[in-house]
Amino acid sequence: MSHSGAGFSGDVDPDLPLSPEGITFHVACTSKHLADRIIFVGDPGRVKTVGAYLDTGSITYEASHREINIITGSYHGVPVTVLSTGMGTDNIEIMMNEVHILKEYDPKKRRWRARAGDALADPLETSFDPSKVKLIRVGTCGTPNEEVQVGCLAITQYAIGMDNTCQYYDAPAVNSTADVQEVLAKVQTTSLGKVQVYATKAAPAITQGLVDACTALNSKANASEQQRYYVGATCSASGFYGCQGRSVGRFRGHLTAPNLTEELGDLCFNVSEGEQRVVNIEMESSALCYLSNLLGYQAGAVCVVVAQRSRSGRAFTTPEQLAKALSNAITVALEALTKD
Numbered sequence: 001m002s003h004s005g006a007g008f009s010g011d012v013d014p015d016l017p018l019s020p021e022g023i024t025f026h027v028a029c030t031s032k033h034l035a036d037r038i039i040f041v042g043d044p045g046r047v048k049t050v051g052a053y054l055d056t057g058s059i060t061y062e063a064s065h066r067e068i069n070i071i072t073g074s075y076h077g078v079p080v081t082v083l084s085t086g087m088g089t090d091n092i093e094i095m096m097n098e099v100h101i102l103k104e105y106d107p108k109k110r111r112w113r114a115r116a117g118d119a120l121a122d123p124l125e126t127s128f129d130p131s132k133v134k135l136i137r138v139g140t141c142g143t144p145n146e147e148v149q150v151g152c153l154a155i156t157q158y159a160i161g162m163d164n165t166c167q168y169y170d171a172p173a174v175n176s177t178a179d180v181q182e183v184l185a186k187v188q189t190t191s192l193g194k195v196q197v198y199a200t201k202a203a204p205a206i207t208q209g210l211v212d213a214c215t216a217l218n219s220k221a222n223a224s225e226q227q228r229y230y231v232g233a234t235c236s237a238s239g240f241y242g243c244q245g246r247s248v249g250r251f252r253g254h255l256t257a258p259n260l261t262e263e264l265g266d267l268c269f270n271v272s273e274g275e276q277r278v279v280n281i282e283m284e285s286s287a288l289c290y291l292s293n294l295l296g297y298q299a300g301a302v303c304v305v306v307a308q309r310s311r312s313g314r315a316f317t318t319p320e321q322l323a324k325a326l327s328n329a330i331t332v333a334l335e336a337l338t339k340d
């Protein structure tokens with residue numbers, strides 16, 4: 001299924017664009033097609049790759065619109081939706097708003113579902129529990145960290161927004177914690193002090209679920225197949241090149257943060273989990289975690305490290321390393337998403 005904006009006319013609310021059937025403007029599905037447990041991938045082609053890990057014959061819905069591919073099926077019997085976001089936190093902002101609409105807006109009654117603590121409009125209606133919405137990003141990334149090699153997995157515990165997407169939203173309470181403030185203060189001592197940055201945290205249960213799934217995976221693998229993984233802070237950039245410290249051609253000499261990777265690689269945060277480092281740089285996790293925290297949803301990320309850009313050198317993954325690590329990332333994400 002696909003739509004091109006047709007059906008979005010007449011009495012559609014421009015601030016809440018839903019078709020008469022309840023299909024959102026960018027994510028081409030209705031509420032009944034979207035599971036509570038969702039995998040986000042950047043690359044639209046990766047949706048099919050993840051789909052191959054779902055239960056045989058379980059796919060009940062498939063659609064495509066712009067860069068957003070969607071399939072819904074099940075993993076070990078638990079309903080799961082896989083969605084591509086395309087690149088960047090700006091796309092994540094669209095996805096998070098439309099997931100929120102699909103999960104919590106009733107297009108027939110034309111009102112938002114009540115949550116526990118809200119005055120229930122309909123005494124027969126059960127309240128919506130936002131914490132049951134779980135989102136895990138399975139992505140690719142670079143690393144400024146000398147220890148983290150290509151082919152490793154980077155699991156997000158804290159997320160640093162070098163983008164400006166969430167500057168348009170008021171900070172959720174989780175960002176006032178001493179831990180998040182420690183991360184933000186340290187990042188602001190780098191060249192990123194010249195741009196507005198924000199910090200947030202992945203849902204601790206998702207981070208722990210990903211770690212547990214890696215441990216379980218490794219317990220079944222022989223010594224040569226162990227999947228290395230690192231837990232730490234993810235930096236999300238608003239672009240791939242200058243925004244990640246890559247100076248290309250005549251852009252050289254015009255970067256605000258030309259030594260970004262070295263600066264991020266040197267950072268060390270003293271948070272309640274212990275000493276933490278920046279483990280990866282990519283383009284989506286900050287907005288995913290920030291907006292999920294704001295909505296009370298649980299989100300996290302696991303990314304395959306495809307590029308090493310640290311003080312000790314430069315490296316890029318081989319196709320074989322990428323395929324193996326991506327397969328492991330998909331498995332641990334599906335395991336973490338569907339446990340309990």
Ligand code: R1P
Nearest residue numbers: 041042043087139140282283
């Ligand atoms: C850049 O090449 C893209 O790859 C990474 C970045 O976050 C960005 O979206 O993630 P995905 O592989 O999930 O797209």
Ligand code: URA
Nearest residue numbers: 140141142282283307
């Ligand atoms: N994706 C990114 O955003 N950065 C990298 O260096 C590699 C993948």
